[in-house]
Amino acid sequence: MFDDVRDLYNQTILTRGRAPKHMHRLATFDATAKGDNPMCGDRVEVWLKYAEGGAIAETGYLARGCEISVVSADLMVEAVQGQTPADTKALFAAFRTLVQTGECPDCTEALAPLQPLSAVHKYASRVKCATLPWLALLAALDGAHPSKPASSE
């Protein structure tokens, strides 16, 4: 019955959705931020630890939301591992283009872990689900105050 949604709900998404690998709070962290989508109620909280030199050493998150937002957060953790804040922002820009248009003109190797979300662009109402954890991550990178959640786009 649902063959036509297998592009969005592919095996990676379903497997990760059932058992996210990185959904946990970091006991110690350097930065944290929340994101929420007031239109739908999805919430995510992200914690970051930096390595010496400023690259992201570890990321953890807690999310209450749909399959797409949770899996996006889980894959994001892997994609930003070892990236500098500037690289992470560039990565998000490329990812956002991917989930909005399905195209990826500036695709780099770093975007590979996020490819399972490439069909999101066919589901206009779900784009904000995929970008929500990233907005929280960017807010954490920018040192947002935790009590002021990043809002969905």
Next chain:
Amino acid sequence: MIDLARIRADFPILNETVRGKKLVFLDSAASAQKPRPVIEAMVHAMEHQYANIHRGLHWMSERTTDAYEAARDAAATLLNARDRHEIIFTRNSTEAMNLMAHSYGRGVLKPGQAVVISAMEHHSNIIPWQMARDAHGIELRIAPITDAGELDLPAFEALLADGKVGLVAITHMSNVLGTYTPAERITQLAHAHGAKVMFDGSQAIVHRRIDVQAIDADFYCFTGHKLYGPTGIGVLWGRRELLDAMPPFMGGGDMISSVSYERSTWAEVPHKFEAGTPAIIEGIGLKAAIDYVQAIGYDAIAAHEAALTDHALARLSAIEGITVVGRAQDRGGVVSFTLDRAHAHDIATLLDRQGIAVRAGHHCAEPLMRRLGLDSTARASFGIYTTPDEIDALADTLTKIREFFA
């Protein structure tokens, strides 16, 4: 009994296909579809009988005024209002509640007095009162609900006990839980403690005959677009003596008696509350919608929807992993649910691919969601055109969605 095939034939949109599938529209509580008489009345007005109202001294203006004012009569009859001047047209229920919070909340209530709302209000009956609280120093009290999703009457009465409550502003039917609140009991208790009562009837009036005199309400509001009418028009009904004592909400044309730079005086109700050129075409559409509903009759509508709701509750409850949210005894055609294996948004996306439209999210009732310990639910809601087959399609698809996420 209603002639379902004939009713469905009145709603052109029900013939549409969505993603190649027959449209199964189970989102009427968000906004209902429109029958042909409503569409035609609005088109007819624009094609044959339109001008600004209440001010023109020409034929077109007079006829259009008559058509628009006929909507006021229709709304007065619909609610069994004593006096047609008690019907105030607003943009929607949200505007009606903002009018109340502004004009009654700040204009009549005194700082230190309290307003009681319930724990199952739509945001539109929360935020205006918060704004009035912050601007005017009134207290906002929340009447709790039981785990079944019904108003906790003893707790409600306790909130009234100190006599500080000036107004109870409460839903007549929850847009999330489907619960009807016991209107007569609420007005009895409130009046016994010196409080007035405003009902948000946005959902209730779609499913059940409302008699504002029988329930002894002081104010009642609803919106046209959920009652098979157009967007952009709603109604606030209030007792004449209460409306007379309230200051205007918005200023402008149509709401004045006389204007000078030093001082202006206000028109009589309802015009005091109807500043500016109103939603004329929409008012004419609302009248057609009210006529349409009245012609089918609330007895038939209520019987049809009660059968649908029973069927939906039976079918959904039988699906493993589905939890129906809200178990009120007295309820209307709205059923919220969660599924153990999938989030409401994922459910909505998969249902949508089968042409089935439901709402998913917090339904503009975040505090209620928090009370229920949920972030979101999926919600199926029914209208006069909903068929048992459509509910079966929902239930069958939900079973397959659960398998999909296995």
